[in-house]
Amino acid sequence: MPDIFVATDKQTDTPIQPESKPLDLDKPLFLENTNAEDVKPQKSHLFSSFYKNPRGIFVKNQEKDEKILLFIRRAMVTNFKWIFVSIIFLLLPPLAYLFVNFGGQIISFPIRYIIFFLLFYYLIIFSYIYVNFITWYFNISFVTNIRVIDIDFSGLIYKNVAVTKLSLIQDASFIQSGAVRTFFDYGDVYIQTAGTHSNFEFEAAPQPANAVHIINDLIGKKNGNH
Amino acid sequence: MEIINLLFSNNLILGLTKVAFLATDLMFVFFLIVVFRQVNLMRAIVNDTNDSLFLKSVIIVLIIGAVSLFLTALVIL
Numbered sequence: 082m083p084d085i086f087v088a089t090d091k092q093t094d095t096p097i098q099p100e101s102k103p104l105d106l107d108k109p110l111f112l113e114n115t116n117a118e119d120v121k122p123q124k125s126h127l128f129s130s131f132y133k134n135p136r137g138i139f140v141k142n143q144e145k146d147e148k149i150l151l152f153i154r155r156a157m158v159t160n161f162k163w164i165f166v167s168i169i170f171l172l173l174p175p176l177a178y179l180f181v182n183f184g185g186q187i188i189s190f191p192i193r194y195i196i197f198f199l200l201f202y203y204l205i206i207f208s209y210i211y212v213n214f215i216t217w218y219f220n221i222s223f224v225t226n227i228r229v230i231d232i233d234f235s236g237l238i239y240k241n242v243a244v245t246k247l248s249l250i251q252d253a254s255f256i257q258s259g260a261v262r263t264f265f266d267y268g269d270v271y272i273q274t275a276g277t278h279s280n281f282e283f284e285a286a287p288q289p290a291n292a293v294h295i296i297n298d299l300i301g302k303k304n305g306n307h
Numbered sequence: 308m309e310i311i312n313l314l315f316s317n318n319l320i321l322g323l324t325k326v327a328f329l330a331t332d333l334m335f336v337f338f339l340i341v342v343f344r345q346v347n348l349m350r351a352i353v354n355d356t357n358d359s360l361f362l363k364s365v366i367i368v369l370i371i372g373a374v375s376l377f378l379t380a381l382v383i384l
Contacts, residue, residue, distance in 0.1 A: 126357065126358075127357075127358050127361065137355060137356040137357045138353070138354070138355045138356070138357075139353075139354045139355075139356070140352070140353055140354075141351060141352045141353070191321070193383055193384065194321070194324065194384065197328065197376070197379075197380055197383075197384060198328075200372075200376055201328070201331075201332060201335075201376060204335070204369065204372055204373055204376065205335070207369060208335075208338075208339060208342070208369055211342070211365055211366065211369060212342060215342075215345075215346060215349070215362065218358075218362070219349045219353065221353055232352060232353060234349060237341065237342060237345055238345075240348075240349070240352075242352060
């Protein structure tokens, strides 16, 4: 019977060992699986939602040798709803003035009252924008070389800060479902922790595959290093 | 229509509108103070040195705006 498969290469007896790098403590702690331009610490801006090695950001109880490696907010596109509503409400008074003919027929208010109502109306709209913005702004998740921190902030009166050590993380995964999420590349990242610790969820995180890859790389490393 | 116009030309109605406006504005000022406090608390947890000045100045401007609107309404309306 003829041979169907014939091994052409000679198999070596010694299995291939993964390269291990010696721990260089003098070297600053940065993510390794990043592009060359990303390795340097970068200054985050007001609308940053995904940053590697951010600069100028500090977390409460941050240790001296603790470095923030990954900084995640919800994807910017998730703010579309309130931005759209805000624009509509901002344009409503001038549009109403232009296209609706009040003509003093319905209610005749003195002009100073109308000015005050209008100013108060815009004050409320700008406050609405601000509150929505800070709700997004303070919903942050950090991955440092020591721990993972998840800060949930919503509705101004609810906040939840969850922290777990990298050594307690068992697995990280993500779910990206739907056309919008696929198009804008964001999804939910889940971090499974050991024992009775609750699992972590980074909602609507941008580049979830990249985030999971980074977290999985950090699992099992001492202080985020090899 | 005529009746409504007549009602709103009445000083009593205007006075009540002023009181309602002042009360709403005052509640709004309290709300903004709560927001300011919450922002400060959150900044204690996460401090982004790049943005903290902007965040703080915006809420201060909003509070000043609401307070000045309250005081001006108190006098002018």
